[in-house]
Amino acid sequence: MAEVKIDSKVTVVALVENEPGVLNRIASLFRRRAFNIDSLTVGRTHRPHISRMTIRVDAGPEYARKIATNLQKLVNVIDVRVIDNEPHVERDLALIKVRNDDADSRNTITEICDRYPARIVDVGPKVAIIEMVGTEDIIEEFIEQVRPIGIVEMIRTGVVSMGRGTRIHDTNFINRRALVEAASKARSSNGHNV
Amino acid sequence: MVEEAMMKLKGSEIIMESLLREGVDVMFGYPGGAILPTYDAMSLYEERLHHVLVRHEQGASHMADGYARATGEVGVCIATSGPGATNLVTGLATAMMDSSPIVAITGQVPIPAIGSDAFQETDVTGVTLPITKHNYLVTDVRDLAYTIKEAFHIARTGRPGPVLVDVPKDVQNAETEFVWPEGDIVLPGYDPPWAAQTHEIDAALRLIAEAERPIILAGHGIIMSGAMNEVRELAERAQIPVSLTLLGKGAMPEDHPLVIGMMGMHGEASSNLAIQEADLLIALGMRFDDRVTGNLKTYAQNARKIHIDIDRSEINKNVKADVGIAGDLKTVLTQLLPKLEGKSHPAWIGRIRDWLEDSSERDILNYETPGILLTAQVVNDIWKLTGGDAITVTDVGQHQMLEAQYYPHQRPATLLTSGGLGTMGFGFPAAIGAKFGKPDEEIWAIVGDGGFQMTLCEMATAVQENVNVNIAIINNNFLGMVRQWQELFFEKRYQATPMVNPDFCKLADAYGIPNRCVTQRDEIEDAVRFAQGIDGPTLIEFVVEKEEMVYPMVPAGADLHDMKRRPKPGEA
Ligand SMILES: Cc1cc2nc3c(=O)[nH]c(=O)nc-3n(C[C@H](O)[C@H](O)[C@H](O)COP(=O)(O)OP(=O)(O)OC[C@H]3O[C@@H](n4cnc5c(N)ncnc54)[C@H](O)[C@@H]3O)c2cc1C
Ligand SMILES: Cc1ncc(C[n+]2csc(CCOP(=O)(O)OP(=O)(O)O)c2C)c(N)n1
Numbered sequence: 001m002a003e004v005k006i007d008s009k010v011t012v013v014a015l016v017e018n019e020p021g022v023l024n025r026i027a028s029l030f031r032r033r034a035f036n037i038d039s040l041t042v043g044r045t046h047r048p049h050i051s052r053m054t055i056r057v058d059a060g061p062e063y064a065r066k067i068a069t070n071l072q073k074l075v076n077v078i079d080v081r082v083i084d085n086e087p088h089v090e091r092d093l094a095l096i097k098v099r100n101d102d103a104d105s106r107n108t109i110t111e112i113c114d115r116y117p118a119r120i121v122d123v124g125p126k127v128a129i130i131e132m133v134g135t136e137d138i139i140e141e142f143i144e145q146v147r148p149i150g151i152v153e154m155i156r157t158g159v160v161s162m163g164r165g166t167r168i169h170d171t172n173f174i175n176r177r178a179l180v181e182a183a184s185k186a187r188s189s190n191g192h193n194v
Numbered sequence: 195m196v197e198e199a200m201m202k203l204k205g206s207e208i209i210m211e212s213l214l215r216e217g218v219d220v221m222f223g224y225p226g227g228a229i230l231p232t233y234d235a236m237s238l239y240e241e242r243l244h245h246v247l248v249r250h251e252q253g254a255s256h257m258a259d260g261y262a263r264a265t266g267e268v269g270v271c272i273a274t275s276g277p278g279a280t281n282l283v284t285g286l287a288t289a290m291m292d293s294s295p296i297v298a299i300t301g302q303v304p305i306p307a308i309g310s311d312a313f314q315e316t317d318v319t320g321v322t323l324p325i326t327k328h329n330y331l332v333t334d335v336r337d338l339a340y341t342i343k344e345a346f347h348i349a350r351t352g353r354p355g356p357v358l359v360d361v362p363k364d365v366q367n368a369e370t371e372f373v374w375p376e377g378d379i380v381l382p383g384y385d386p387p388w389a390a391q392t393h394e395i396d397a398a399l400r401l402i403a404e405a406e407r408p409i410i411l412a413g414h415g416i417i418m419s420g421a422m423n424e425v426r427e428l429a430e431r432a433q434i435p436v437s438l439t440l441l442g443k444g445a446m447p448e449d450h451p452l453v454i455g456m457m458g459m460h461g462e463a464s465s466n467l468a469i470q471e472a473d474l475l476i477a478l479g480m481r482f483d484d485r486v487t488g489n490l491k492t493y494a495q496n497a498r499k500i501h502i503d504i505d506r507s508e509i510n511k512n513v514k515a516d517v518g519i520a521g522d523l524k525t526v527l528t529q530l531l532p533k534l535e536g537k538s539h540p541a542w543i544g545r546i547r548d549w550l551e552d553s554s555e556r557d558i559l560n561y562e563t564p565g566i567l568l569t570a571q572v573v574n575d576i577w578k579l580t581g582g583d584a585i586t587v588t589d590v591g592q593h594q595m596l597e598a599q600y601y602p603h604q605r606p607a608t609l610l611t612s613g614g615l616g617t618m619g620f621g622f623p624a625a626i627g628a629k630f631g632k633p634d635e636e637i638w639a640i641v642g643d644g645g646f647q648m649t650l651c652e653m654a655t656a657v658q659e660n661v662n663v664n665i666a667i668i669n670n671n672f673l674g675m676v677r678q679w680q681e682l683f684f685e686k687r688y689q690a691t692p693m694v695n696p697d698f699c700k701l702a703d704a705y706g707i708p709n710r711c712v713t714q715r716d717e718i719e720d721a722v723r724f725a726q727g728i729d730g731p732t733l734i735e736f737v738v739e740k741e742e743m744v745y746p747m748v749p750a751g752a753d754l755h756d757m758k759r760r761p762k763p764g765e766a
Contacts, residue, residue, distance in 0.1 A: 066507070073507060180373075
């Protein structure tokens with residue numbers, strides 16, 4: 001049975017410019033400062049030029065703030081929040097390929113999947129793929145449940161996180177060149193010479 | 195400058211136009227294939243934008259750094275792709291550590307060739323990523339002008355630092371309308387803190403009011419912020435003694451009665467003891483480097499801490515602050531001073547005076563040292579002969595520490611030295627850069643025989659440009675500082691520290707640099723006057739005692755009060 005873990009992890013959320021090399025800058029920062037992180041995910045937002053990162057740290061809030069103040073120093077990092085105790089929704093996604101080659105395993109898989117927010121997304125003669133979305137803890141618990149059946153391969157996306165209610169973490173920024181060009185258009189239509 | 199807004203220019207010309215608009219009038223560099231279009235464009239701008247041809251790109255980076263430290267303005271260096279750019283690395287890392295604003299422009303192979311291991315291709319933005327404040331690879335000529343503007347803005351604002359702009363050759367050749375973005379730069383993710391909140395100011399004032407044994411730790415940030423007057427007012431009104439970091443020297447005049455000397459590894463014993471006994475540290479624009487704190491576990495245990503720094507990540511990094519304020523020092527102190535109440539701490543200051551007295555008894559200058567020449571004497575005589583008012587630029591090692599101890603500085607930005615990285619080879623080229631920034635100041639490069647040999651090729655640059663820099667080589671025929679460690683911690687096993695040196699004066703002759711060699715103290719004045727009388731580079735070799743020691747010394751990692759001291763005369 002999975003141990004019930006006391007969640008000591010802290011989440012840092014960052015909005016970053018979607019530019020080449022930004023991930024590299026962030027990875028380089030973590031390596032240089034010897035920051036130990038648990039997971040890091042990057043994905044797009046509704047704004048084409050902005051990506052959003054969720055960083056999970058297995059350490060106290062003070063450590064997370066250290067990471068946050070350092071991240072904030074990167075020019076391409078637009079905003080950083082430490083999600084500590086504030087209410088938030090958090091999701092991790094796992095794809096788990098399990099052995100599926102006898103009636104026993106097939107039954108057990110179905111039975112376990114019924115009890116969790118998991119579904120079987122692909123079934124073959126020898127293996128099946130389970131998709132599971134949930135908090136980190138529940139996924140970990142689920143993994144322990146299916147482990148005895150025989151996990152063949154597995155991938156997790158890492159945690160993404162969002163504050164609840166009207167707490168908004170967003171920016172109006174579009175992109176640099178557009179900003180500069182808009183400003184210069186505004187000027188030339190005003191008849192000013194540069 | 196180009197006046198017509200809708201004029202088409204080549205990327206190379208846009209670089210020149212942009213530099214001019216940023217107020218640049220000198221750049222230090224070295225040509226090569228991938229930057230050649232930009233060098234070609236220079237010919238059109240020669241009169242307004244002077245290019246100094248160095249002899250090694252490392253020299254260019256240190257010159258830009260020296261220029262920046264002396265003036266507070268951004269220094270510019272320029273190099274070709276591959277080896278040219280990698281030669282800048284040491285200078286960029288040096289500038290990064292000491293928060294010096296420089297902009298480096300490097301050529302890159304043409305965009306279609308990037309990633310193909312083309313001739314002289316190096317991923318320079320990758321290489322310099324951890325040693326620049328920010329860097330750019332410009333992939334479209336339309337981005338060039340505003341990128342350069344951003345680069346200068348980032349280099350000089352907030353916590354200053356080096357910024358590199360990598361420009362592929364085809365971008366230098368491409369044409370576009372030159373549009374200089376007027377007005378303020380808007381960078382969504384770049385907003386350095388500025389002012390303090392009222393409750394932070396009040397909290398700081400409360401600690402100051404409650405303190406009986408306060409001390410100000412004055413750092414480089416004071417000079418970068420231009421907060422010298424504010425710091426002085428704080429010290430005087432609340433009667434707080436001031437200890438300086440190496441890079442903070444000049445933040446307050448060293449003859450001021452409240453200044454109690456440098457802190458740290460080779461700092462004044464009085465400063466280190468005062469820090470250990472203080473009940474309040476007021477850290478202003480300094481970052482608690484490990485050469486400043488010694489063992490953190492025993493550092494200033496009795497003291498509460500106020501830490502004001504423009505870089506939020508410095509606060510609580512090494513030393514936990516009771517009141518941490520992220521902001522520009524001058525701005526924050528201007529908020530604080532009107533509410534500050536006068537105080538005095540006569541007993542505390544008296545106690546520090548006693549320590550200072552004890553130190554002066556141990557001062558090597560008070561010793562009889564017939565027949566030998568000491569670095570301390572050389573430095574102190576240069577101090578006297580320059581009226582204590584020169585800009586001194588040091589290299590790294592014993593002579594650097596002895597400069598810090600024996601050349602009191604009265605004005606900010608008059609001691610230029612590589613502190614955080616401790617880069618040997620920095621001194622001489624940085625002095626050349628400083629002279630371009632401060633042509634009316636007397637400049638002395640005080641360098642060791644080891645470090646000087648790392649960048650001495652720049653003698654040719656100094657001659658070609660007739661730069662009026664005086665080089666004082668402190669020749670102890672050793673890598674002195676390393677030898678000191680070997681004497682103290684490795685039972686005098688002088689492995690790889692004795693040096694067989696060239697005849698420095700003959701070398702100077704070969705470059706056409708007037709020179710003198712000094713072996714006795716009574717020859718110092720003549721030689722210094724000789725150098726001062728020449729409008730151009732000069733070199734003086736001071737042949738000093740081989741096995742001199744720098745005291746006090748806090749061994750690396752030891753407690754700050756655990757200093758090795760020079761015995762008093764008669765005690766040894
Ligand atoms: C051989 C050797 C021996 C050394 N021994 C000593 C020694 O004995 N004592 C000693 O002090 N040093 C010594 N050093 C130097 C030491 O390594 C550090 O470089 C030095 O202590 C750093 O000083 P600093 O913190 O004042 O400056 P920096 O490292 O330049 O830090 C400046 C700080 O000011 C902040 N700042 C910048 N602008 C502003 C602003 N506008 N407002 C507010 N804050 C701002 C920055 O964010 C930064 O945190 C030695 C170096 C060498 C090579
Ligand atoms: C580039 C570089 N390499 C090595 C060192 C390590 N180091 C620090 S001080 C020193 C000796 C410097 O000797 P010298 O230039 O003769 O000056 P001195 O200490 O004798 O005054 C060395 C090798 C360094 N700081 N920088």
